[in-house]
């Protein structure tokens with residue numbers, strides 16, 4: 001029932017205690033929004049879910065992050081496999097300086113697929129799923145860097161989907177996009193949630209209410225409150241949540 005369960009998670013960068021006693025359960029095939037003021041630890045948290053912080057010197061954690069019941073920090077966890085299951089889309093679209101086709105095919109090749117027909121099929125499927133196919137089908141061999149920002153972000157989503165993850169982490173995926181591209185990404189999130197568990201960091205309260213079923217409110221490295229998005233926004237339990245969502249701070 002839960003795709004991810006975070007239990008008593010504490011994260012430190014050297015002496016700095018960044019995440020404090022985080023407990024959060026994320027159900028399958030839903031969208032969970034992470035909100036909170038700048039510097040409260042949202043990005044650090046999301047990066048803990050696919051062990052992206054491991055490479056940062058001074059990173060240390062206590063507690064557990066279970067993916068489908070298995071602690072991803074267990075010594076026998078294969079981090080390459082983990083990142084296949086837990087994909088990530090970043091704030092700024094970051095396509096490779098390669099063709100549109102190769103951007104999506106790359107991950108497949110890295111994961112050992114080499115059958116040409118299979119790769120072509122999967123590239124098309126992924127571009128369709130990312131609502132980009134119609135715009136790029138006639139220029140698959142052109143550089144991805146020639147696409148607009150919004151198209152590049154959908155390409156990055158296609159690249160993530162191509163390797164069939166279970167979870168997609170999105171760290172402010174629309175912050176560099178105009179309103180029309182933002183709407184396209186939000187529509188896409190709606191569609192993708194049928195097949196994927198999505199966790200999205202956003203500073204945009206309207207976006208959180210539009211796309212997510214659940215919300216967690218972070219403040220100073222703690223989760224103040226989490227639950228159904230509707231409840232958090234209509235009837236927050238904590239005064240600090242109310243102050244944040246009504247724009248009184250942050």
Ligand SMILES: Nc1ncnc2c1ncn2[C@@H]1O[C@H](COP(=O)(O)OP(=O)(O)OP(=O)(O)O)[C@@H](O)[C@H]1O
Pocket residue numbers: 013016018036037038039040041042043044045056
């Ligand atoms: N590599 C690092 N080394 C040391 N401290 C870090 C590192 N990365 C982040 N921090 C600190 O961790 C805290 C949380 O940062 P984080 O980026 O997770 O917050 P955030 O809520 O995502 O902020 P924003 O909304 O501005 O992106 C901050 O105090 C930040 O300075």
